[in-house]
Amino acid sequence: MQLDNLRRLGSGLDAEPIVAHLAGQPGVQKVPSPKLTLFIRRGFLEPELCAAVIGRIDAVRRPSTIADPNGDAAYRTSETGDLDAADPVVAELEWRIAAATGLDPAYGEPIQGQRYAVGQEFKNHTDYFEPTGADYDRYCSVAGNRTWTVMVYLNEPEAGGATRFKAIEKTVQPETGKLLAWNNRRPDGSLNPATLHHGMKVRAGVKYIVTKWYRERPWG
Ligand SMILES: O=C(O)CCC(=O)C(=O)O
Numbered sequence: 323m324q325l326d327n328l329r330r331l332g333s334g335l336d337a338e339p340i341v342a343h344l345a346g347q348p349g350v351q352k353v354p355s356p357k358l359t360l361f362i363r364r365g366f367l368e369p370e371l372c373a374a375v376i377g378r379i380d381a382v383r384r385p386s387t388i389a390d391p392n393g394d395a396a397y398r399t400s401e402t403g404d405l406d407a408a409d410p411v412v413a414e415l416e417w418r419i420a421a422a423t424g425l426d427p428a429y430g431e432p433i434q435g436q437r438y439a440v441g442q443e444f445k446n447h448t449d450y451f452e453p454t455g456a457d458y459d460r461y462c463s464v465a466g467n468r469t470w471t472v473m474v475y476l477n478e479p480e481a482g483g484a485t486r487f488k489a490i491e492k493t494v495q496p497e498t499g500k501l502l503a504w505n506n507r508r509p510d511g512s513l514n515p516a517t518l519h520h521g522m523k524v525r526a527g528v529k530y531i532v533t534k535w536y537r538e539r540p541w542g
């Protein structure tokens with residue numbers, strides 16, 4: 323892995339260098355909204371790398387969990403796979419995300435894979451932890467709350483599986499290799515409820531993504 327050669331622009335809590343770096347990458351679009359900082363880059367990963375990562379997810383997947391259960395057992399019905407950072411395919415993915423975003427890998431949680439079969443979804447949620455939540459200290463006492471989310475669609479389900487940001491009425495369609503990156507904070511660093519999003523039900527086929535979340539302080 324060439325992590326040593328990266329420009330490391332911090333945790334993302336100070337969003338400015340990350341925004342500037344992302345905006346300078348080829349093919350990156352910034353979604354126009356005063357409420358939410360969201361970038362999209364189509365064709366970020368080539369199909370071959372996506373397929374290799376899907377294979378790694380399939381090898382380890384298990385039912386997904388949520389941090390603050392709200393009593394709705396159907397809230398997040400997908401499967402999750404923790405990827406092995408020592409695997410060269412995963413290392414390549416890590417490097418590509420770091421190079422594209424400028425987010426310092428030291429602040430990143432390990433990459434997770436998610437798989438959604440027909441009818442599975444992740445209902446409206448924010449990726450940051452609610453400071454009033456019962457388990458806030460357990461999840462955030464060491465590394466702090468989440469800053470940025472980076473997500474890549476690894477394939478294209480035949481129908482459904484879009485990601486919907488309700489507050490800005492933006493729906494992103496899954497496409498093989500498409501990257502999404504958003505700041506879970508407002509420019510002043512406060513948690514941004516306008517990041518609320520819904521991984522919508524897959525209607526036909528299967529959907530695979532990877533997600534990587536960043537924290538205020540170094541991870542682990
Ligand atoms: O599957 C999606 O489109 C969204 C996934 C998501 O929001 C998450 O894993 O936190």
Ligand SMILES: [Fe+2]
Nearest residue numbers: 447448449519
């Ligand atoms: Fe999410």
